[in-house]
Amino acid sequence: MADFIDRINSLSLSRRNFIKASTAAAASLSLAGCGNSLVPAGTDQITDQEEKWIPAACWHNCGGRCSNKALVVDGVVVRQKTDDTHPDSPDYPQQRGCHRGRSQRHHVFGADRIKYPMKRKHWEPGGGNKELRGRDEWVRISWEEALDHVAGELKRIKNEYGNKSILGTSRLLNFYGGGLVRWGSSSSGAWGMPQECMTSGFSWSSNDRLNWRNAKLIVLWGANPARSSLGNPTYNLLQAKKAGAKFIVVDPSVTPTVKTLADKYIPCRPGTDTALLLGIAYHMIENNLQDQDFINRCTLGFDQDHMPEGTDPKENFKDYVLGTYDGTPKTPEWASEICGTDPQLIREFATEIATTKPMIFTSSFAPARTYRGQQFCQAFLTVGWMTGNVGKTGAGVWTMGYAASQSYGGKRLVRGGGSGLPRAVNPLFPDAAYGPYDGYRWANPTNPDANGMAYCETYDAILNGEYTGTNGRGKVPCDIRLIWLVRDGYGYNFLNQSSDFNKGVEAFRKVDFVVTNDIVLSTISKYADIVLPATTQWEKEGKIYSGNPEAIFIAQKVVEPLFETKTEEWMDCELAKRLGLNPDEIYPLSDKQQFFNSLAGASVITKDGENYESLVTITEQDIQEWGVEGNPQEGKITLKDLLEQGVYQVPRSPDDNLTVVQGEDFVKDPEANPLGTKSGKLEIHCQSLSDKIAAYGLTTIPPIAKYEPPLDGYEATLKDWQSKEKGNYPFQLVTIHYGRRSHSTYDNIPQLREAYPQDFVMNTRDGEALSLKDGDTVLIESAYGKCIRPLTLSETLMPGVVTLGEGAWAELDDETGIDKAGATNVLCGARLSGQGEEPWNTTIVRVEKYNGEPLKSDAEWKQRIIF
Amino acid sequence: MKIDSKQDSIAIILVNRTYLYRLMQNFFGNEPTIESLGILFSEHTMTSLTLLSLEDGIDQLKSFADQLNSDTDTALDKVRSEYTRLFIGPTKLPAPPWESVYITKERLLFQESTLEVRKCYLKYSYRPTNFRSEPDDHLALELDFMANLSHLAENFFQDDKTSESVDILKDQKAFLEQHLLVWVPQFVSELEAATCHPLYLGMASILRNFLQADLVAIDEILDSI
Structure with missing residues (x-):
């Protein structure tokens, strides 16, 4: 015991004087700062211990959507759960979430949430010390000050340099004259234009989920749904397997999908899929295995007798494959030298897909996220069509990219209504309303009035003051001063997620002003x-989310906004006032009214599968309780029940009326039911595709599938093709979707960092040849940048191929130029290709043991060092 | 010891701990200002710390006080940046000042432990200023709660309401044992690992020692009255 009492007694202090002095000092402390204090609680704030499950948003961009619920007690989320609204069955599966959705709580309530408006210490209007971006100190500022700065810079830059000096697009900017749009294709790679021109979107959709169970063979090309499409896809595919389908998976790596589903695995080097497909086509043609009747009736361009009008008959696909005019027959042996697949395996694979019917032939987006990736899309569709598996039950040739479409197809069975908010288009980019564009679908970058540049040209545009104009406009001068990213809270993070991070940092350090909002x-x-x-989606008014075609999810507000966080609508309105705009014109409807409208407009397919009817029953009382405008209506479920359930799913059974065989009518009678393509048929020879790609002004492609070695592909790893002697960058990098994250979202979550170490994986024999051991910290270097990561050696990868998960938050050391997080865009160069697709999967690197301090596991990292 | 002088010593300890809790609350809950630093470095604070044998850390405080005297603007600017870096963000906080972060080991805010803290406050009809937006278990709020309770205990004692005073002291002891002392030692270690700033190093050490000393002081008082 310290005997404080005796001790103080011995000091003979005056009780009265000491109390007086203490009280005075305490009082002056209260004056000096009163933050973070308690106040008397009202009687209404006595704690409410009732537990309530609230359907909560699972908003990250994983490509799918699942049910997520939060158990809330007195404004605190104590647990999460997922779909338990009905028993699980293969026909009517629950919409259960994955480890990422179940980490949403960790995302919303992480101690690293941004709590207050923050300003970089050495920034001032005009830029201040721009070099310090990314390593400066921060200052907390008031909302008032923050909004004044943001509006001030926006106004100044618009007035001095014009709207074309603003890079970014948002609802507010669209009302303020617009900004330059970054366009291109990230997720779906090169697929957009080939789908549009060769199929008129026909192969984006597929037969409905239950129909897949009729397939005898399912080919998954470059697809890894067991890792990349979480939710139900792998479960659905397993049902097809149980029903008798054989699975063949083509991939550079023995993925979890190969392990779960595959009967046969076909290895193929990244970026060489076109060669493999041509080898397959050769074997089919050589043995007359193709479905000539289907080819003749439904396609154009396969052989010289079935060419589109006005084209050179010599430009047909068959003669290219046979090498009739170029002298190079595209034999399996020719292909094997490029793609690394054994010629005998190519022949077996070709025979199998040509002779097994019905077959489903599907591709992911990954092989098209390559330099001039269109060639893969052309070859994939062509070879698929050669087998005649189109428009039949249990058959199809499709692109299954997003988690929402993987294993799903057919009609959308239930959908949310519109919010009623009028669309606002960027005045500088026709049809563009929001955010980033997989340009071919929502706004057309080849429109001569479109202002902006390809994703991969953004940084050069900032640094060099010009970009490539589409449609033959040549170089367009620009003077970008402001990077604007006050956007919805979905985590769009292009500096990290677009190619060439190092150049990006240089570009960011050039402009006058960079503003973001973030969680x-x-x-x-x-x-x-x-x-x-x-605010995150959990702190906002509700919203309807959809993923696969069978269900919608009704997310609601879970908690009040944390700290000083605000919605982007609020920010837009406050900024609008400072810019002389009318907030009511930008947002004529409240968040609540928008949510209500989407519920009232929700519709569900009728039993006969032909029409749609209102989903929700809404009463006059509901409308009054919500305090919104609307009309009572009859539906299939009451508003209260729907909100409580949080998910509405249409039950399926094999005998229902919801089956769709994609393209059945077309295949039966192509003349009577033409497609929307130029010829009305599936176009193996597609001049419009060739013309469209040329209009982007980046790279060109011929009208039929031909293999041309891509920039930074397999060929570039070799110093000498004949001897196969390796060059400076001997390894091909594949940037995979990684379990820790959904793209870059969640990379900060401790439990996910612990579960997924962001390791760099290479073939064991390759590693041993470099004297590398499992767990070593390795330096990975490309012509564009370098990073360090822990190494995993594995026989699951083809020799010469390495992988690293995309999306890690770059941690660049400015001194050494080394990123220690393993952000793949440090390694992937910003190369201009096709329709502006990011050619991530054609990237070449070298690997060596890192001589510096070995990396600690990511889970043990304490903080982002910025000083 | 005479009864009177013992009573006086208890009264002094009671008022002193109110002051120290208030001082800590102010320090960990606000960006430093010239005024608040002036009070921190005052003669009274030094006396007050000495009464609970909290000399460890005072040297570091003095070293910063010297910096502040010789170049006020630079020193103030630096210490404010450090406060922002340590407790505001936007970079990941090295030692987040919320209890739940250490209780859950998941470094999360607004957890079940936050509700426990809320209940303790509500017994005395307190709630945080930014109720439901800012977590109830911020270090400064927990210290504010202790300061408020200390003040109540002190007043009851002055008014000879010993049993009321004892009840409060018992609640404070429980709050220390069940909350502050459960997490602050780890918080302080992480803070010490994350900063080189003498003021924060000094105050980290003083905070840890103060909470432990206060537990001893409460026991001593409870044994004596």
């Missing part, structure tokens, strides 16, 4: 001048 300090916000604290 955590993602990479792009780290390099910003002002970061505005944003």
Whole structure:
């Protein structure tokens, strides 16, 4: 015992004087600062211990959607759960979430949430010390000050340099004259234009889920749904397997999908899929295995007798494969030298897909995320069509990219209504309303009035003051001063997620002003001048989400906004006032009214599978309780029940009326039921595709599938083709979707960091040849940048191929130029290709043991070092 | 010891701990200002720390006080940046000042432990200023709660309401044992690992020692009255 009492007694202090002095000092402390204090609680704030499950948003961009619920007690989320609204069955599966959705709680309530408006210390209007972006100190500022700065810079730059000096697009900007749009294709790679021109979107959709169970063979090309399409896809595919389908998976790696589903695995080097497909086509033609009747009736361009009008008959696919005019027969042996697949395996594979019917032949987007990736899309569709598996039950040739479409197809069975908010289009880019564009679908970059540049040209445009104009416009001068990213809270983070991070940092350090809003300090916000604290979807009014065609999810507000966070609508309105715009014109409807409208407009398919009817029953009382405008209506479920359930799913059974065989009518009678393509048929020879790609002004492709070695592909790993002697960058990098994250979202979550180490994986024999051991910290270097990572050696990868998960938040050391997080865009160069697709999967690197301090596991990292 | 002088010593300890809790609350809950630093470095604070044998850390405080005297603007600017880096963000906080972060080991805010803290406050009809937006278990809020309770205990004692005073002291002891002392030692270690700033190093050490000393002081008082 310390005997404080005796001790103080011995000091003979005056009780009265000491109390007086203490009280005075305490009082002056209260004056000096009163933050973080308690106040008397009202009687209404006595704690409410009732537990309530609230359907909560699972909003990250994983490509799918699942049910997510939060157990809330007195405003605190104590647990999460997923779909338990009905028993699980293969026909009527629950919409259960994955480990990422179940980490949403960790995302919303992480101690690293951005809590207050923050300003970079050495920024001032005009830029201040721009070099310090990404390594400056931060200052907390008031909302008032933050909004004044943001509006001030926006106004100044617009007035001095014009709207074309603003890079970015948002609802507010669209009302303020617009900005330059970054366009291109990230997720779906090169697929957009080939789908549009060769099929008129026909092969984007597929037979409905239950129909897949009729397939005898299912080919998954470059697809890894067991890792990349979480939710139900792998479960659905397993049902097809149980029903008798054989699975063949083509991939550079023995993926979890190969292990779960495959009967046969076909290895293929990244970026060489076209060669493999041509080898397959050769074997089919050589043995007359193709479905000539289907080819003749439904396609154009296969052989010289079935060419589109006005084209050179010599330009047909068959003669290219046979080498009739170029002298190079595309034999399996020819293909094997490029793609690394054994010629005998190519022949077996070709025979199998040509003779097994019905067959489903599907591809993911990954092989098209390559330089001039269109060639893969052309070859894939062509070879698929050669087998005649189109328009039949249990058969199809499709692109299954997103988690929402993998294993799903047919009609959308239930859908949310519109919010009623009028669309606002960017005045500088026709049809563009929001955010980033997989340009071919929502707005057309080849429109001569479109202002903006390909994703991969953004940084060069900032640094060099010009970009490639589409449609033969040549180089367009530009003077980009402001990077604008006050966007919805979905985590769009292009500095981290677009090619060539190092060049990106250089470009960011050039402009006058970078503003973002964010929920955590993602990479792009780290390099910003002002970061505005944003609410997550859990702190906002509700919203209907959809993923696969069978269900919708009704997310609702879970908790009040944390700290000083605000919605982007609020930010837009506050900024609008400072810019002389009318907020009511930008947002004529409240968040609540928008949510209500989407519920009232929700519709569900009728039993006969032909029509749609209102989903929700709404009473006059509901409308009054919500305080919104609307009309009572009859539906299939009451508003109260729907909100409580949080998910509405249409039950399926094999004998229902919801089956769809994609393209059945077309295949039966192509003349009577033409497609929307130029010829009305599936176009193996597609001049319009060739013309469209040329209009982007980046690279060109011929009208039929031909293999041309891509930039930074397999061929570039070799110093000498004949001897196969390796060159400076001997390994091909595949950037995979990684379990820790959904793209870059969630990279900060401790439990996910612990579960997924962001390891760099290479073939064991390759590693041993370099004297590398499992667990070594390795330096991975490309012509564009370098990073360090822990190494895993594995026989699951083809020799010469390495992988690293995309989306890690770059941690660039400015001194050494080394990123220690393993952000793949440090390694992937910004190369201009096709329709602006990011050619991530054609990237070449070298690997060596890192001589510096070995990396600690990511889970043990404490903080982002910025000083 | 005479009864009177013992009573006086208890009264002094009671008022002193109110002051120290208030001082800690102010320090960990606000960006430093010239005024608040002036009070921190005052003669009274030094006396007050000495009464609970909290000399460890005072040297570091003094070293910062010297910096502040010789170049006020630079020193103030630096210490404010450090406060922002340590407790505001936007970079990942090295030692987040919320209890739930250490209780859950998941480094999360607004957890079940936050509700426990909320219940303790509500017994005395307190709630945080930014109720439901900012977590109830911020270090400064927990210290504010202790300061408020200390003040109540002190007043009851002055008014000879010993049993009321004892009840409060018992609640404070429980709050220390079930909350502050459960997580602050780890918080302080993480803070010490994350900063080189003498002021924060000094105050980290003083905070840890103060909470432990206060537990001893409460026991001593409870044994004596």
